Amino acid sequence: MKNMNEMLDQGAGMAPWIMEMMLNLAIAIVIFIIGKMLASKVAKFLESRMLKSNVDKAVAGFASSILYALMFAGVILMALGQLGVETTSFIAILGAAGLAVGLALQGSLSNFASGVLIILFRPFKAGDFIDAAGQAGTVDRIELFSTYMKTPDNRVIIIPNSAIANGAIVNFSKEKTRRIDLVIGISYDADIKLAKNLMQEIVDADERILKDPACTIAVSELADSSVNFVLRPWVNAADYWTVRADVLEKIKYTFDEQGVGIPFPQMDVHVHKEAE
Structure with missing residues (x-):
């Protein structure tokens, strides 16, 4: 008790x-x-x-x-x-x-330090389309340890800042203009001058293609199956993909109408018959 x-x-x-x-x-x-x-x-x-x-x-x-x-x-x-x-x-x-x-946590601290460097030196900003750490997309935001990007098909990519800072960065939005590099092949029996004139007319008719710098149209290679042209028009960066697709489509239709052949990859086989 x-x-x-x-x-x-x-x-x-x-x-x-x-x-x-x-x-x-x-x-x-x-x-x-x-x-x-x-x-x-x-x-x-x-x-x-x-x-x-x-x-x-x-x-x-x-x-x-x-x-x-x-x-x-x-x-x-x-x-x-x-x-x-x-x-x-x-x-x-x-x-x-x-x-x-x-x-x-050296990796996390490295990501933080890399984020600070990215903010200070500004190799890209939100809204820029970049290729970094093997990924391409539009920059959405930069946080303490990682950078958020969105792909054209609306996927979100989260990349550690250190992976971006320690590798090559390609900023497709940094400059206002871009050059479209196309390789157009025609058959060997096609008229080279006619093909060149048709491509020049297509370029001149498109108002989105800049006049300065001038577009380059020239024979670049006598390839195995075709005579290859380089077609290099300059456009505003925002018009790059639409102009590229439209020019390719117009070239195909115009060449078909004018009889300029675009050959399939092919190989000539010569058979020699030996005398008995």
Whole structure:
């Protein structure tokens, strides 16, 4: 009976401490939830304001990601402080642990550093069509560790920033104009001058093809099955694919109407009969 009374007395003495811990835990949870929501809203607000100020979408996304990470780290420290954790010593412990974690996460840190370099040197911006890390697509946004791209068939490609920064980047949208490189083959018995004149008429009739620089039309090769022309018109970058498709289609129809043959790949076989 005496032991029971002692246990009740100890429980009664611990009740205020337990209540205080429960209250601090509840407050810490509230701080974490509200802080996380606030950090997300502030980061989105910053991104929207930067976009309204005509800041590049990639830069705005990168800046909002950094702001969210910093605010979220602050929220965690505030929640731990509410629980009675000594944040100064905790920060020191985090610093020591951060070194070990940093060594284990060299790839992630490399992606972060590469993202900073991409933002600083701006080899591309949001909306540019690029070929990087073996993938081609339109840049959507640059985040802390990766870059988001969309392909013409609306697939989303997520590429680590380090893979982009450490490789060759082809930016198809950097310049306002592009040259279309076509190889047009005609049969050996076709009229070369007629074929050249027909292609020149097609180029001259298309208003989307630029007059300066002038289009190049010339015989480039006497191939196995055809006489090959190079056709190199200049167009605005936005018109590249439509003009390319239209020119090829017009050449096919025009050559068919004018009797200029476009040969299939072929091989001539000569058979010699030996005398008996």
